[in-house]
Amino acid sequence: MHTLKRTRTRDQVRALIRQTIIGGELAAGTRLDEIGLAAKLGSSRTPVREALIALEEEGLVRSRPNHGFLVAPLDEQLVRELYPILAALEAAAVELGGEALRAQVPTLKDINARLASETGRAKRYQLDRGFHRALTAPCANAQLLRLLEQHWNHARRVDGGQARGMANHEGSCAEHAQIIAVIEGGDLTRAAELLRKHWRDGQKVVLRWMETGK
Template identity: 40%
Template structure:
C-alpha cells in the first residue's frame, strides 16, 4: 500500500471518528495511542492530522498537538449558506441534458429517506447525486472537503420526524423543478432547503 493511499484512508477514518463522536468536540488527539490503534507510524498519521486541520475539522494547538474543533454556532451560520451556494453553482455547471436524467433517481432516494435508519447518510446520497454530473471537478472537490464540517450538526437537524417530512417535500420540489427544466427555480429551492436546515438547527 502506498503512503499516499494510506494517508487517504487515515483521513477518512479520523473524519469518521470525529463525525460519530468517538473523537468528541474539544478532545485532544493522542497521536501515540491513535497511531498504535490504527496500526500506522506517526509520520503518516501526522500528515493526515495536518490535512484535517487545514480543512477545519481539527485545530492545531501550539504545545498541545491537535484538538477536535469545538462546536460553534457561528461556524454553522457560515457553512450552511456556503454549501447552499456551492451546490447551486454545481447545478449551473451541469448540462441541461444531465440534469434532466436525475429527477427519478432523486425521488427514489427521497422515498428512502422516510424510512431510513440513517437520515443524514441518505440525505448525503441525494445531494451527492444532485451534484454528481457537475462538469467542474474543482468545485466538486471543494464541496466534498467542506461538507464534513457540517456533519456534527446534522444529528440535531434530523432529530425531528416532523422536519423530516418537510425536508423530503423540499427535495421533491427540487427534483420537480429539474423535471420542468427550471434551473433557476431548482437552484433557489436548493438554497432554501439548506438555509431552512440552519434555522431548525438553531432551535435544537
C-alpha cells in the same frame, strides 16, 4: 505495468480519523494526542502527525503551536458560517448541471421516495446525502464536488444526523420534491433558489436544536 497503487499509511490514518470525527465518536474539542493515536493505530507518530495536518486543512481538526491538535469545535458560529457556503456551492453545482441534471430526475425521485418512507436515523442520513450527491454530480466540476463533500462532512458533524434528518423530515422531503419538480420543468435558476432556501431551513432547524435542545 502496475495498476496496483501503493497506499500510504498516512492516508489510511487520515481516513480513519476523519470517519471517527465525522461519526461523532471523537467529540468536538477532544485532544488528539499523537503518541496515543500512533499506539492505538500501530504506527509511528509521523504518519499520524501528517494525517492531522491534512485534516486541519480539511477543517475537522485544529492546532495551536506547541499545544498539538484537537477535534474542531462545533459552535453556533460554525453553523452560521457553514450553511451559507453549502447553499452557495450546491446552488452553483445545480445551475451548472444543465441537461445532465434533468436526466437525474428519475434517480432523484427514487431516492426521495425511499427517504420519505425511511425511519432509521443513519439510513435517512445516507439517503439524504445520496440525494444531494445525485443533485450535484452532473455539474462535472471535480473541484466543486470535492468542496461539497468536505462541507457535507461538516454539516454531518453539526447536526449529528439528528436535526435535519429527524426534526423536519416531512418538510425536508417536501422541499426535495419541489426541487425535483422544478428541475423537471427545466428551470435550474429556480431550483438553485429553492436549494438555497432548503439549506437556510436546515440551518434554522440546527440552530433551534442547538439552542433549545429540540
